[in-house]
Amino acid sequence: MSTAVEQTDSQADDCTGKQAALAGYVAEFPNPSALKQAAGQTREAGFKEFDCYAPFPVHGIDDVMGIKMTRLPYIVLACAFTGAITAVALQYFTNAFDYKYIISGKPFFSIPADVPITFELAVLFSAFGSLLGMLALNKLPKFYNRLFMIDPFLKATTNGFFLAIEAKDPKFHENDTREFLNSLKPIEVVACMEPNENVKIPKIFLPIAACILIFGLVPLVVIARMRVTPQTTPRIEIVHDMDFQPKLKTQRFSNMFADGRGMRPRIPGTLARGDLRHDTAFYEGLIPEQADKVNREHLLPNAKKEDGTSVSLDKMPWVSQIPVPVDEKLMARGQERFNIYCSVCHGLSGKGDGIITQRAMKLQAANPGVGTWLLPTPLYSEPVRKQKVGQLFNTITHGVRKMPGYGSQIPVKDRWAIVLYLRALQESGSGSIEDVPAEIREKLNAEAKE
Amino acid sequence: MASITTTPFDITAETPGKRAPLVTGNNDYQTVTDQVCRLAEVPARTIPKSYWVALTFCLILLANLGICIGILFTQGVGVWGNMSPVFWGWPIVNFVFWVGIGHAGTLISAILYLFRQNWRTGINRAAEAMTIFAVICAGMFPGIHIGRIWVFFWLFPLPNSMLLWPQFRSPLLWDVFAVGTYATVSILFWYMGMIPDLATFRDRAVTPVRQFIYGIVSLGWTGSARCWHRYERAYLLLAAMSAPLVLSVHTIVSFDFAVAQLPGWHTTIFPPYFVAGAVFSGFAMVATLLIPARVLCGLQDIITVRHLESMCKIMLATGMMVGYAYAMEFFIAWYGGNPYEQFTFINRAFGPYWWAYWTMVSCNVISPQFFWIKWCRTTPWFMAIICIFINIGMWFERFVITVTSLSRDSLPSSWGYFKPTVIDWLMLIGSFGLFFTLFLLFCRFLPVVAMAEVKSVMPEPVSEHE
């Protein structure tokens, strides 16, 4: 390709077959000095739209051609400042503002520690600035260039030295300019044609772009749908990291044991440390001196003696004093716990009208056989009032008659708190209007009348 | 077209007032271009067999690297020899070694350019390519040593659902930025330098595929004087920025050690010492690559003995600097009067790793002394041997610094002895496979010499036209 063939301006038409317009003349020169000399004469002749082409930068041709100093250094300087400011801002925002974390007692923000990254980003930004700035100022990339159509011009990147004058120069004249170029003693002068004036982007790209855009919406719709719909499967984890460790966790499955439970039930006949529970008054509500005589089986609901008769719970050696210090805090605690565990059936006042009881009774009335619910005894009724605190405690622990026990659900001290609150409920539930202080009584009466 | 005839001339002689030509033989612009383009343009079957043998060998090493990385990912970092107390073992040694290698390229392109050292034109392209490939090898090690490669992006300050940011007060993060910037800027510099040469490839291409591909990558470069003007300015700016960048990179790498409080690491001499060592090892690697490559590509007229000799002189100078630093470390340990520091250095030279220390000293300080002799500087095969020794010595330097200090630190009960595993060895060898594979591909597909720059320092041809 690099063999120079003597060519004239006969390549008027290209593959399109269209008559091409004259875009300028290209003259080839033998060496850099000749090119430089020719460039000087062209400039002196008054041409503005001309350029020289060489395989390497020809020393001194800038001055001869009158090329002004590029403004690239300013672009690069701006980039460097942008990089430095970005770096300082980044380091300040991340380590001194958004995520303050003390590490080795180092200050959150200090200029010396910021120097390396500030320098690096300044260089990084300005490196992009100089390459992209150079390309932009040179209007590159420019893949189509009419000069590439001229065969001898291919030497311009190997060993050819060219000078081109464009037709758009005001001084350009089809014949005069050719004469002028010939007068510069070139190897040859070639006409440069412009076969594709005023090209437009083919219309085909419009539907292609539209298709890409429409297909681009598909993943958005898929993801947006995923975001709003509940999933029954957990999220997809490509790499588990240490999310699932082969260790035993509370209430989790483990294949180490036959029953698949990670937590172990207590082995019969053993006791955990600190779980001896020898203080029977606190743990069982029984007077310690007499507790040994009590058959613990008889404390369970609906217990029967060996002879088949019912156990009389009232005659058990129950404690009559709450075996923990009684204060307002315990009372408040008792109220809270009562409201959590007891009020669902017994109602907030202990009357036996809890929401669950109401619903259960309603359901049973509608469909007999759906349940075996019974109305609970009002907690302020006479028999319950007569019970010692130990018996009330036992009832909460093991249940009574048809009531299930809450011993496993409520800690011991909380059960005593509930017993205390129960006594308060019984006081209020069995009182009469006479027990209320006079001034409040009137108010209550007034409210009742409304 | 003109041709330049040169009389037989000792291009390595230092005759005052007489400049030796940088390109020898009867070469003009055309023949220089032909020589540089030859390996990239000839059909595959005419390429010397040695190329294919070398490429096959390197690809095998590369495959070995791939397998090792696969093992690493599936098994975890336990496949390495890193073990208490040496947690910074082999991978960091390799990282620092490769980053050091990657210093010669940009140094040649940038610093020698600013100093107007025209002889750089023959070797700068290959050296820059080598830089980039070495930085790729280097960057690989921190990338894989995090163990969980799929979260490598945690190295960068990206907003995340953990509301965390990287720790900007740590030299390890400075390292990420320094090496990342260096790799990026080196690639930009390399690519920008190649644009005019890629245009040469495009214009010489005979098949439409090559015309298309090189047409794309050369961005429509024409060699217009107005373009050259901005191009040279941009090149100068990049060189001016790259020069301090080169110095900063190994400085920051040395901070990885120097900012720590470990005796043997916590020294202020580290930045200049590391930079000198990096330039030293980088030039050794450039020479190791170019001595066979200039024969393989037939570029003896462009990469001349004079180029090699100049590199030897730089290696001699930087080798002496490194030797000075070794001596100074001992002096300061003694002069500073810190018993822990003194112990560390005595342990370095006479402790369990004495063999590594003395390998390092003999390769790095003694072997370059041969370059005082002119015959050694101008005999390529001898140079190649010395350069390989320097490469080995510089690897050991990083090994000595990293491993000896860590293996015996302040707690004697946890002292240990670092033993690399097979995977460690295979990975080091594999990283050479990656490096040489990339270099061989570079020789085949890209301009190995900056043709435009070489032509600009050649004497102008005499016109035969008139």
Place this chain on the structure above:
Amino acid sequence: MKRYQFPAWINPLLPVLAGFVGVVLVYYGGLFVYAIQPETSDVGYRPEQPVPFSHALHAGELKMDCRYCHNTVEVAAHAAIPPVSTCLNCHRGKNEKGEAVTVGIRIDSVKLAPVREAAALDESIPWQKVHDLPDYVYFDHSAHVSRGVSCVSCHGRVDQMEVVEQKATLAMGFCLKCHRHPEANLRPVDQVTNLGWEPEGDAEAIGKAIMLGRGIHPSEHCWTCHR
């Protein structure tokens, strides 16, 4: 051979193409970020449970306190999933002799069959964990609940959910946001299980007062949650 020449329209196309590629990159970058957010991947997890237990009925309509079933929440790291016996408090069927030992409702319900079966065989019901943190996170319910962080802050309005699903991301950022500025999620301790509680007046000021009153300074160190 004729040289390959780029078509002339490639020059005007290039800037358009660059703009188009830029838009595409920004769009797909944004889409990627949108896709990998925990709001997409984690929120809305609603596994099928072995028993169609309705929180909306029990905690909502019947106003049962959360702690009736999850009774360890105030004292332990783990908020207990109730054992079968807790279900049996109200849903025990008849025993083999056909008599009801305790009160019970819906004692023949098919939906409750797994409960009765588990009780008979002394097995656990395989409930599916909805709010599951990674195993390297050590969250403590008691530390939060006893300082006035409501259930609703992390679990949403469970009392309105027929089937429980994950409402919060439970990502690390979700935790840290509150640890850095807890005032928005603090309330009087006795209102912790009142999921519909609304602060009277300025929520921020109330939260700040509670913070000061109880000396709440949530830790942000790694080892607070990771050991």
